[in-house]
Amino acid sequence: MKSNVLNMLATADYKMSDHWNSQTVVSSANTTNKSDYLFVVPLTQDTIGRRIMRIPSHFVSTSLQQNFVGTYTGENWKNKILIGVDYNNDKYLTTRKMLNFYDKVDRFGTTPTINMSKVETMFGSAAESEINTKFQTYGVYLSNVFSLNNRLHLNAGLRMDRYKNLVSDFEETYFSPKFGAVYEVLSDQLSLFGNYTNGFNNGYLMIESVQFNAATIKPQEANQYEFGFKYELFNKKLHGNASYYNIDVKNVPFSVVAENGKTSTVQNGKRLSRGFEFDITANPFAGFHLILGYGYNDSKFTEGDEKTIGNRPQGTPFNVGNFWTSYSIQSGHMKGFGFGVGGNYSDGFYGDDFNTFKMPGYFLLDANLFYERDQFRISLKGNNLTNVHYMTTNFWLYAQPTKTILGTVSYRF
Numbered sequence: 001m002k003s004n005v006l007n008m009l010a011t012a013d014y015k016m017s018d019h020w021n022s023q024t025v026v027s028s029a030n031t032t033n034k035s036d037y038l039f040v041v042p043l044t045q046d047t048i049g050r051r052i053m054r055i056p057s058h059f060v061s062t063s064l065q066q067n068f069v070g071t072y073t074g075e076n077w078k079n080k081i082l083i084g085v086d087y088n089n090d091k092y093l094t095t096r097k098m099l100n101f102y103d104k105v106d107r108f109g110t111t112p113t114i115n116m117s118k119v120e121t122m123f124g125s126a127a128e129s130e131i132n133t134k135f136q137t138y139g140v141y142l143s144n145v146f147s148l149n150n151r152l153h154l155n156a157g158l159r160m161d162r163y164k165n166l167v168s169d170f171e172e173t174y175f176s177p178k179f180g181a182v183y184e185v186l187s188d189q190l191s192l193f194g195n196y197t198n199g200f201n202n203g204y205l206m207i208e209s210v211q212f213n214a215a216t217i218k219p220q221e222a223n224q225y226e227f228g229f230k231y232e233l234f235n236k237k238l239h240g241n242a243s244y245y246n247i248d249v250k251n252v253p254f255s256v257v258a259e260n261g262k263t264s265t266v267q268n269g270k271r272l273s274r275g276f277e278f279d280i281t282a283n284p285f286a287g288f289h290l291i292l293g294y295g296y297n298d299s300k301f302t303e304g305d306e307k308t309i310g311n312r313p314q315g316t317p318f319n320v321g322n323f324w325t326s327y328s329i330q331s332g333h334m335k336g337f338g339f340g341v342g343g344n345y346s347d348g349f350y351g352d353d354f355n356t357f358k359m360p361g362y363f364l365l366d367a368n369l370f371y372e373r374d375q376f377r378i379s380l381k382g383n384n385l386t387n388v389h390y391m392t393t394n395f396w397l398y399a400q401p402t403k404t405i406l407g408t409v410s411y412r413f
Helices: 116-124 205-211
Strands: 002-015 020-034 036-042 047-054 057-073 077-106 128-148 152-165 171-186 190-201 220-233 238-257 263-282 288-303 319-328 337-346 362-373 376-383 391-394 396-399 404-411
Touching: 077 116, 319 362
Parallel strands: none
Antiparallel strands: 002 020, 020 057, 036 047, 047 077, 057 077, 077 128, 128 152, 152 171, 171 190, 190 220, 220 238, 238 263, 263 288, 288 319, 319 337, 337 362, 362 376, 376 404, 391 396
16 A cells, blocks of 8 residues: 655634634645555455555545634623634545455465465456545534533534535535533533434445435434533542433445345434443552543444344444553652553454354453653553554454554754
8 A cells, every 4th residue: 555645734823802802724635545445355264365455535625614713701701602614525436446356265275475466466357446525514513602601501503514525426414403402510520411413424425326326315323412520629639520421323225135236225224322331540649640431331223124123333333341450650750651551442343234243252452661851752662562463343344453562762942
């Protein structure tokens, strides 16, 4: 894989008056990839097919955002309003060739080396397809936060997005509201919060000219509510939050195989996720830091393909957790030296939405040693020190790095 990336960003801030400020952000991203991908496909209990895809691509994105922020205060109240617009223009061009399959190998035998001369020869006669996507999005948004007695904070907002695919002339307009409230039970120490958010993902809209009938496509829509509490205690030496959430997602796409074997995509699935999460950060004494996190997610398909209703989505464990603790010496000849140790845990998860096979859970152990003085820092970090072999998934299964040692030297100006 070879990638050339050029990103540019410019920001301009301007104080318009005692109450209003303006911020303008312009950015551009240009990426060119020349990539070959290897996919390992189970064919039988004992046979693996090795599929190779050549996917050179060129992606150009340009965006403009303009924000106006107004702040007004009274004797016991404060109001902050945000008015903004943004514009995105994205172009994506890729050609694809696929070797399906380069070869088929015995899962229990010796895996032969892939011969690049053979790969080039096979690609020379492989069929080529092209995907050319151009789309624009326009956004207008308004958000307001009203604070009373510096204890009660109320938020309401609305965003309107206009999406247009320049290849298929498909257009879609979407409105997304949000509401929230925070009440400080103990000022600057303990707060209760609750919020509702409506959001959407138009990722499938961007490729509907390839996979969908533009007349029937809709963005995936999520309605989420959440409530919990945040705390900052013992002179800010202990802080964190805990929350419960409920997320309903509709317009989830899934594939349907007809009697003739032809596959089509239908977009009327629904998914429900409920769970809770918390994190704790503690700094009980100088130089010592402790971070703990845990999340529980009960997620399942509630509508859609009859073979997946009631199933858990792929790559979705029930329980995940993490911790990290570190200490740096604060005085004496060893001042600046420190060490840290931490880990990440995940339950087992299903490798597909049909729940036909399950991947095992894992626990990863990391550690580091470092020396830091003024603007200078040098560190040696070990990731996955117990050399756990594990995978993650996002449609495909991805083997993750085993034991890795990283050295870093940095200087801050």
